[in-house]
Amino acid sequence: MNQIRPVILELRGIGKSFGPVRAVDAVVLRLQGGQVHALVGENGAGKSTLSKIMAGMLAPDGGQMMLDAKPYAPSNRNEAEQSGIRIVTQEFNLISTLTVAENIFFNDLPRSCGVIRYSTLNEKASRLLQQIGLDFIHPTSRAGDLPVGSQQLVEIASGLSRQCRLLILDEPTASLTDKETELLFSQIKALCRQGAAVVYISHRMEEIRRIADVVTILRDGRVVCTDTMDSLTTGEIVNRMVGRDWSDEYRRTTPETGPVALRVEHLSVGKKVRDISFVAHRGEILGFAGLMGAGRTEAMRAIFGADPIDSGRIYLHGSQRPSRIASPKDAVRHGIALLTENRKEEGLLLIKSIRSNCTLASMEKFSTAGYVRSAREKKHVGGLADRLRLRCWNTEQAAWELSGGNQQKLVVAKWLSTECDILIFDEPTRGIDVGAKFELYHLLSDLARRQKAILVVSSDLKELMLLCDRIAVMSAGRLVEVFDRKPFDEAAINRAAFREYVHPVHSQEHERNA
Amino acid sequence: MKRFSWKLPVWLTDYLGMAGALAILLAVFGFTAENFFSRSTFLIIADQVPDITILAVGMTFVLIIAGIDLSVGSVMGLSGTVVGALLVNAGQPVWLAVMAGVVVGFGCGLLNGLVTVRWSLPSFIVTLGMMEIARGAALRVTQSRTIYIPGYLDFITETRLLGISLPFLLAVGIVLLAQLVLSRTVFGRYMVAVGTNEEAVRLSGINPRPIKLVVFALSGLLAGLASIIQTARYQANPNNGQGVELQVIAAVVIGGTSLMGGRGSVISTFFGVLIISVLETGLAQANAQESTKRLITGAVIVAAVILDYYRQRIRHGKAG
Amino acid sequence: MVAQTFVQDFIEFITKGIQMMETKRSRLPAAGILFLGLMLGIPACARKTPSGPDKPVLALVMKSLANEFFKTMEEGARQHHQERASQYDLKVVGIKNEEDVSQQIKYVETLIAQKVDAIVIAPSDSKALVKVCKQAMEAGIVVVNIDNKLDAEVLASNGIKIPFVGPDNRKGARLAGDYLARRLQAGDAVAIIEGVPNAFNGIQRKLGFEEAMKASGMNIVSSQSGYWETAKANQVAAAILTSHPALKAILCANDSMALGAMAAVKAAGKTSDVHIVGFDNIEAVQTLLREGRILATVDQHGDKLAIYGIEYALDILKGQTTPADKETPVDLITAETLR
Numbered sequence A: 001m002n003q004i005r006p007v008i009l010e011l012r013g014i015g016k017s018f019g020p021v022r023a024v025d026a027v028v029l030r031l032q033g034g035q036v037h038a039l040v041g042e043n044g045a046g047k048s049t050l051s052k053i054m055a056g057m058l059a060p061d062g063g064q065m066m067l068d069a070k071p072y073a074p075s076n077r078n079e080a081e082q083s084g085i086r087i088v089t090q091e092f093n094l095i096s097t098l099t100v101a102e103n104i105f106f107n108d109l110p111r112s113c114g115v116i117r118y119s120t121l122n123e124k125a126s127r128l129l130q131q132i133g134l135d136f137i138h139p140t141s142r143a144g145d146l147p148v149g150s151q152q153l154v155e156i157a158s159g160l161s162r163q164c165r166l167l168i169l170d171e172p173t174a175s176l177t178d179k180e181t182e183l184l185f186s187q188i189k190a191l192c193r194q195g196a197a198v199v200y201i202s203h204r205m206e207e208i209r210r211i212a213d214v215v216t217i218l219r220d221g222r223v224v225c226t227d228t229m230d231s232l233t234t235g236e237i238v239n240r241m242v243g244r245d246w247s248d249e250y251r252r253t254t255p256e257t258g259p260v261a262l263r264v265e266h267l268s269v270g271k272k273v274r275d276i277s278f279v280a281h282r283g284e285i286l287g288f289a290g291l292m293g294a295g296r297t298e299a300m301r302a303i304f305g306a307d308p309i310d311s312g313r314i315y316l317h318g319s320q321r322p323s324r325i326a327s328p329k330d331a332v333r334h335g336i337a338l339l340t341e342n343r344k345e346e347g348l349l350l351i352k353s354i355r356s357n358c359t360l361a362s363m364e365k366f367s368t369a370g371y372v373r374s375a376r377e378k379k380h381v382g383g384l385a386d387r388l389r390l391r392c393w394n395t396e397q398a399a400w401e402l403s404g405g406n407q408q409k410l411v412v413a414k415w416l417s418t419e420c421d422i423l424i425f426d427e428p429t430r431g432i433d434v435g436a437k438f439e440l441y442h443l444l445s446d447l448a449r450r451q452k453a454i455l456v457v458s459s460d461l462k463e464l465m466l467l468c469d470r471i472a473v474m475s476a477g478r479l480v481e482v483f484d485r486k487p488f489d490e491a492a493i494n495r496a497a498f499r500e501y502v503h504p505v506h507s508q509e510h511e512r513n514a
Numbered sequence B: 001m002k003r004f005s006w007k008l009p010v011w012l013t014d015y016l017g018m019a020g021a022l023a024i025l026l027a028v029f030g031f032t033a034e035n036f037f038s039r040s041t042f043l044i045i046a047d048q049v050p051d052i053t054i055l056a057v058g059m060t061f062v063l064i065i066a067g068i069d070l071s072v073g074s075v076m077g078l079s080g081t082v083v084g085a086l087l088v089n090a091g092q093p094v095w096l097a098v099m100a101g102v103v104v105g106f107g108c109g110l111l112n113g114l115v116t117v118r119w120s121l122p123s124f125i126v127t128l129g130m131m132e133i134a135r136g137a138a139l140r141v142t143q144s145r146t147i148y149i150p151g152y153l154d155f156i157t158e159t160r161l162l163g164i165s166l167p168f169l170l171a172v173g174i175v176l177l178a179q180l181v182l183s184r185t186v187f188g189r190y191m192v193a194v195g196t197n198e199e200a201v202r203l204s205g206i207n208p209r210p211i212k213l214v215v216f217a218l219s220g221l222l223a224g225l226a227s228i229i230q231t232a233r234y235q236a237n238p239n240n241g242q243g244v245e246l247q248v249i250a251a252v253v254i255g256g257t258s259l260m261g262g263r264g265s266v267i268s269t270f271f272g273v274l275i276i277s278v279l280e281t282g283l284a285q286a287n288a289q290e291s292t293k294r295l296i297t298g299a300v301i302v303a304a305v306i307l308d309y310y311r312q313r314i315r316h317g318k319a320g
Numbered sequence C: 001m002v003a004q005t006f007v008q009d010f011i012e013f014i015t016k017g018i019q020m021m022e023t024k025r026s027r028l029p030a031a032g033i034l035f036l037g038l039m040l041g042i043p044a045c046a047r048k049t050p051s052g053p054d055k056p057v058l059a060l061v062m063k064s065l066a067n068e069f070f071k072t073m074e075e076g077a078r079q080h081h082q083e084r085a086s087q088y089d090l091k092v093v094g095i096k097n098e099e100d101v102s103q104q105i106k107y108v109e110t111l112i113a114q115k116v117d118a119i120v121i122a123p124s125d126s127k128a129l130v131k132v133c134k135q136a137m138e139a140g141i142v143v144v145n146i147d148n149k150l151d152a153e154v155l156a157s158n159g160i161k162i163p164f165v166g167p168d169n170r171k172g173a174r175l176a177g178d179y180l181a182r183r184l185q186a187g188d189a190v191a192i193i194e195g196v197p198n199a200f201n202g203i204q205r206k207l208g209f210e211e212a213m214k215a216s217g218m219n220i221v222s223s224q225s226g227y228w229e230t231a232k233a234n235q236v237a238a239a240i241l242t243s244h245p246a247l248k249a250i251l252c253a254n255d256s257m258a259l260g261a262m263a264a265v266k267a268a269g270k271t272s273d274v275h276i277v278g279f280d281n282i283e284a285v286q287t288l289l290r291e292g293r294i295l296a297t298v299d300q301h302g303d304k305l306a307i308y309g310i311e312y313a314l315d316i317l318k319g320q321t322t323p324a325d326k327e328t329p330v331d332l333i334t335a336e337t338l339r
């Protein structure tokens, strides 16, 4: 049946090198109209590079592309868009100082005599957002002010804004919640019905299983195989991805929960975090679930001292006296670490080497009287890179050269280098491949076994249910309920996440009293 | 994991490039200027670079943290007039005057840093203000008059070790020390990090403010130090160092330090200073016309920066 | 008064500040500081010199007050005014940078608007200032030109005459050059360090030096600009000394540059072989003249120059003179005259 569908884009032996790295090698691919074609592979397998080549953002150094059986060699992104090929990249391309509407229609702003017609623009944008079900995003808000998840949605919206023949989505759901993922899927299906082809890149196997018709597995830049989705089991896919037998064996054994490591009381930050209290123990993994904008990131940042708090107290390591955490520096001194959700802006020094990124937060361990002990540093970084299976050819490489998932691993490596006892992970597995993801789970588990307290914020509830000992659910800035593993009740957690939005009585009362 | 390494160290390719550019320049003047390859030419250059070099070291640090210091020329002028006024008008001992000059420079730098950091202001505007303030103060201290310093500071210019003057040795020492600090110490690492992504540094549990403060104060301190050398050579003229900030920035940028912060090398800065100095001395020796001098100097600055662009590209393996 | 300079600087500062405010984060504090600056600045700018109704108001428009020569000139004028405060009121304005021609034009325009009675001006450019001076004359203001003579051709093409009161720089330079020539032998190599390339008085001094050198048969091996600055002159002098080791003298268009040349000669170890000549007779060179490290300089009596101009303007206002050029004295200063 696949044969009947027209081939829209065909790749013949496409290759691309970065210095000594062969990122993409002799790739052959046929993308058919009306089909969702999944690209899977480990971090650094070359998925993003390949899609950037298709979208005209990178020039291949070998091979040929055929669009509708005619040679196709776009020299930039604009040209590819003219030919109807659009991409939603893994790294955001929004201009943070422009509004949502301006970003969506950046390439063809409605104008008369060179003056932008804002009324038309905003109307068009708001219609589009509504269509895709994103009516909660206001077209005139500044893109940079939106939370990461919403930024990704805007990015997708701009990909959907115009007619296209081929839409490439590079890890579109990395920071979306289930509900938003559903929205996206319905859009993808609509697009397929119109005869367009979709390339879908993701590390989430269950998503791929649901949406994709055909899957191509990449390893080290080469195509391992292309097959219909039905003919492969998830296990087979992952085995071929990593090139060895692999099992997703991970079970959180009942931990030996130690003494209280962190006690938060009545923490409030503006309207985002309202009066939350909880306790985290040594040796346990505490998850934070909730919808986008529920205030989880804000709460974690406040605990870490990254943002000023309005009220509340934080007790550390079982102490009876509250600790003063006015800055991240205080937090780190008290043994708290935070992996921010936004690695590019807040986590990494992109133009600096893997080595200096890795040891940034723990320089005192690699120096004597202010003098850097390079040998010790190099040894540590090399070892850690191997342990985390960081895909690079040299630890002197700049961080921006790493693939998305490997950048995330680097942030993890930075904090593992410190001796922090309380580790807060905000979306730690965003963009990490399945193999690495389970490695990270094992790592977190291991850290917990070593009596560290682990806090994990994630939009992926399945992940939290797999990983955590307890899950705290936040809803509209409040911590509404904490669930124990016995085992977790997914439906109940979901209900809790909506609670404050459906019955916000509690909060209104509170505000009236305040 | 596969991990190869390129053998030729990056720093070597960098310095080789700069040294090559310098060599070409020397060769050109060797042909065009009379007596260019003489001992005295190199002594002149060695006499002329110390003050600029010392300022450029401070400027390199400031640019690395993504700041800029437009006040160095004026601060140098002010420190010099303070030295002159204390020595001549107030009859103070040499050590005290010299100390005071350095302290005044340090104070100006500290003030730049405090204002920049406390209110998160762009250093461009803060140091622009300081540029005016320090110049005004220098004119005030001297009543707009050059103070002639009879011989007190001659030991600075006249002490020679193996034929090399004290200021030159001092400048080279500062360059080496600063390069060591930049590439081998935690402070250097933090400086580069702050210039690259200040927020990421803050969220790594490091307070970027003291780092910035120290860098600005250091720039002022070095301006104070440079002023001692300037004053010893040229007397205490309140107009000393006018426009020097641009010359210094040019030298630093020729050395490959980025105006965007996060990237720079003190040794390369020194090469940048040498290139500019050789260029100016050579053009003067070749008896070039005023207009020619300016045309050529400008062209060399732009060419050097373009060269640096390609050097960066080669380093990052970004072909095509 | 100096408030004029302040106003201009202040406006410049505020504009730059506003531009900087566009950058993120710093918006609030920057705005605060600017506001504060405005509040403090405006009354300071607004303060005026009180002037009686009957006394004529004279404005002295200078080049850079950061320059010692003009500072001396200004002080001379103030002294003169203090002694005769009942006769006239004085305003003094000076630009920040000697090359800032447009700034000086703006000052003159402001003075026209303020309806002063006379303007005594040391133009920063001998051509560019003619037009605004004409406007002043058309507004009934007496204009007297000091220090740097306005270009005769441009004046003629504008159909105006402006009296020039000042020294003949060329003559002064010639005096110093002739004095030097007596110490040299015909054919000796000499070099000239010029002022800023387009400055009239700098050019005149250079011409004077050249005349003297040619008349006595010296060989001018190089003539380059030192931009009136010590450090720059030092660099140029050092380079010339290297390329012409037989050099016997350096003639500098001002004393600051002579200081730089002196440092270069000293560094080359030729203090006893190379003579240095300067111009302006600033305080700092007097010891050096006595010690013989600088051979000669020229005094054009800067402290009196403005006074001549002011007195001349007052005379014209009183109808006592018809406008005509008036030359002021220039004197050669050497170790002998100082004694």
Ligand SMILES: Nc1ncnc2c1ncn2[C@@H]1O[C@H](COP(=O)(O)OP(=O)(O)OP(=O)(O)O)[C@@H](O)[C@H]1O
Pocket: A018, A019, A021, A022, A023, A041, A042, A043, A044, A045, A046, A047, A048, A049, A050, A090, A391, A392, A400, A401, A402, A403, A404, A405, A406, A431, A433
């Ligand atoms: N600009 C670049 N310079 C050097 N190397 C690069 C560059 N871009 C990508 N690479 C390298 O190419 C390889 C493929 O990277 P790519 O981003 O395509 O991986 P990916 O499959 O998208 O991974 P992920 O799942 O982590 O996003 C990686 O080894 C990466 O380090």
Ligand SMILES: [Mg+2]
Pocket: A047, A048, A049, A090, A170, A403, A404, A405
């Ligand atoms: Mg990718």
